Amino acid sequence: MRDNVLKYVLVAPAVLVVLVTAIWPLAESARLSFTVGRLNRPDSLKQYLGWDNYVWALLEEPAFWNSVWVTGIYTLLTVGLTTFLALGLAILLAPGGRLRSGVQTLLILPFAMSPALIGVSFRFMFNPEFGLFDAFFGALIPPLAQVSWLADPILAFAVCVMADVWGWIPFLTLVLIGGLVSVPRETLEAAEVDGAGPWRVFRDVTLPQLAPVLAVAVILKSIFSLKTFDQIFMLTNGGPGTATQTLSHYIYFNGMKYGQVGFAASVAWLMVIPMVFLTYAYARLVFRKDRDP
Amino acid sequence: MAEITLRNLTKRWGDVVGVDDQSLHIRDREFLVLLGPSGCGKTTTMRMIAGLEEPTAGEIWIGDRMVNHDLPKDRDVAMVFQNYGLYPHMSIFENIAYPLRVRQVPADQIRPRVEDAARKVELTDLLDRRPRALSGGQRQRVALARAIVRTPKVFLMDEPLSNLDAKLRVTMRAELKHLSRELATTTVYVTHDQIEAMTLADRVAVMRDGIIQQLGTPDEIYNDPANLFVAGFIGSPAMNLVAGSIHGGEFVADGGTRLTQVAVNDRDAVILGVRADDIRISEPGEGRIDVPIYAFENTGDSTLLTAQWDSQRIIARGDRHLRKDQNDVVSITLNPEHLYFFDPRSGSRLRG
Numbered sequence: 001m002r003d004n005v006l007k008y009v010l011v012a013p014a015v016l017v018v019l020v021t022a023i024w025p026l027a028e029s030a031r032l033s034f035t036v037g038r039l040n041r042p043d044s045l046k047q048y049l050g051w052d053n054y055v056w057a058l059l060e061e062p063a064f065w066n067s068v069w070v071t072g073i074y075t076l077l078t079v080g081l082t083t084f085l086a087l088g089l090a091i092l093l094a095p096g097g098r099l100r101s102g103v104q105t106l107l108i109l110p111f112a113m114s115p116a117l118i119g120v121s122f123r124f125m126f127n128p129e130f131g132l133f134d135a136f137f138g139a140l141i142p143p144l145a146q147v148s149w150l151a152d153p154i155l156a157f158a159v160c161v162m163a164d165v166w167g168w169i170p171f172l173t174l175v176l177i178g179g180l181v182s183v184p185r186e187t188l189e190a191a192e193v194d195g196a197g198p199w200r201v202f203r204d205v206t207l208p209q210l211a212p213v214l215a216v217a218v219i220l221k222s223i224f225s226l227k228t229f230d231q232i233f234m235l236t237n238g239g240p241g242t243a244t245q246t247l248s249h250y251i252y253f254n255g256m257k258y259g260q261v262g263f264a265a266s267v268a269w270l271m272v273i274p275m276v277f278l279t280y281a282y283a284r285l286v287f288r289k290d291r292d293p
Numbered sequence: 294m295a296e297i298t299l300r301n302l303t304k305r306w307g308d309v310v311g312v313d314d315q316s317l318h319i320r321d322r323e324f325l326v327l328l329g330p331s332g333c334g335k336t337t338t339m340r341m342i343a344g345l346e347e348p349t350a351g352e353i354w355i356g357d358r359m360v361n362h363d364l365p366k367d368r369d370v371a372m373v374f375q376n377y378g379l380y381p382h383m384s385i386f387e388n389i390a391y392p393l394r395v396r397q398v399p400a401d402q403i404r405p406r407v408e409d410a411a412r413k414v415e416l417t418d419l420l421d422r423r424p425r426a427l428s429g430g431q432r433q434r435v436a437l438a439r440a441i442v443r444t445p446k447v448f449l450m451d452e453p454l455s456n457l458d459a460k461l462r463v464t465m466r467a468e469l470k471h472l473s474r475e476l477a478t479t480t481v482y483v484t485h486d487q488i489e490a491m492t493l494a495d496r497v498a499v500m501r502d503g504i505i506q507q508l509g510t511p512d513e514i515y516n517d518p519a520n521l522f523v524a525g526f527i528g529s530p531a532m533n534l535v536a537g538s539i540h541g542g543e544f545v546a547d548g549g550t551r552l553t554q555v556a557v558n559d560r561d562a563v564i565l566g567v568r569a570d571d572i573r574i575s576e577p578g579e580g581r582i583d584v585p586i587y588a589f590e591n592t593g594d595s596t597l598l599t600a601q602w603d604s605q606r607i608i609a610r611g612d613r614h615l616r617k618d619q620n621d622v623v624s625i626t627l628n629p630e631h632l633y634f635f636d637p638r639s640g641s642r643l644r645g
Contacts, residue, residue, distance in 0.1 A: 098483045152534070184376065184378070186374045186375075186376050186378030187378050187379070187380055187381070189343075189345050189365075189372075189374065189378060190372065190374055190378030190379075190380075190439075191347065191380070191391070191395075192344070192364070192365040192366060193343055193344075193345070193366070193370060193371065193372040193449075194366075194371075194391050194392040194395060194439070195366040195392055195395040196366060196391075196395045197364070200395055204380075204395075205380055207380065207641060208380075208382040208383075209382060211382075248332070277494045
């Protein structure tokens, strides 16, 4: 076989796999988002509505905006808290930091757990009857003994954030340790001799040099926070009410529980908008050729 | 302006000794070079003066203040690092201005002072650039400008020229010397390059294994080495070291050649040191001993002639117009006024 024919033959299987597993589902969901799309009425999967689903979600559906709001706050809080705490830990754990070795291994543990498992274990810990947290808070702060954590909208939201932050700190810490290691030690020592105290060395020299890595970490975590599903599903299932219903969970509910796959698909495509921006920013940061003009 | 005093300074990491109970007095406005092979403790000594390394024992005094427990920022020293340690995210101007900004120098004084420092190291046109856009030599100048932009009590320089190519190093060395005389500030300079030490220093401290072997002017270090290590370390080519013995006022090299008359008491084992410049080369029969040439090298400004007899080799510097070939025979004579004798066991110098 000629080389220029052979190369297409050899690439074909991979292209086929991508087509079947990625491109086709994407195209199909895009098509569905313009249909009535109810699972209990097979003919509705071919009934086209134009942009009606999108218009409905954006203009007529408070539950959609609730989940947008929940997802936004959730993303803001988890990204902020995770980055802040991970940066602190990374400074302590980086070579020359105060903690090391043993702690670093221990740190990997939460990251090794699946998000669904984190959801289940946090639900147990906050169980009002036999939960670990309940026992702790009850013993330490008696007024909190009777609080039912997952039944209160704000507390349940806080628990979701807490579980997510706990699960994601290790990964971000490792990324930031890598970033800190690549900051040349001589620049830090030069700043010390130049007259900067520890805080100014950090602010003026460490942080600016860490910025590219920090940006990558924040964007990655934002993407993951935006699409959080499994943990929420196991921990609160969106409740109480819709207090912890993120967009992914809202899409799942509409598509799978209510059988409105057309509408769910349109919401999913709305969610793509911020994702594309974040992914673009991420790609710009990671693949840019010239790091310092 | 200040003097520096180190008292019984020691640095250990577990069993590893970096600096071993050393005392040193550096005079006000003196340019002192710490010279030695890598791992000899010279950089550790400097880093302890800067406050980047904490001494295990001993005291560091800058001026009339013991600074052991002061942070680097409170010691009023300026340092030039081997890899320059420039801030990559700041412009050259901001790099040089940083020591002023953190020390809260009034804003209207910063620009004139930065420009003044930049002028001294000829960087005026590059102030808007980033360090990445500069060549090695230019980065070195930025590091220097950042050090001289304020008036610290002490300058510390950690092998500042070692990352430059050979040609640039010679130029920068002269500029550094000029600058140091102009500023007249106490300076500690670490290097493993003996030429830098010889050319820049008021005094040189030669270090090895955490111990100062000799402290003296470049003249003393070169012409009056205290021991075998200093003798062998200083000078290019290295001093010839010939094993032998002294009998009846005559040095006899191992192998039986009677090399020269000496004024040292008889000993069975001794090492004779003689510099290449102190050996006269002449035609066969005219000098002390006749030897075949092992290698003849022409460096342009002089010639180096390695002579071989028995198992020993000796290197002599000849006139730049001297032309010889391998295996030619020449006669060599050692200048009796510039011979050094060492105890082969302790390495210490034997005098008179």
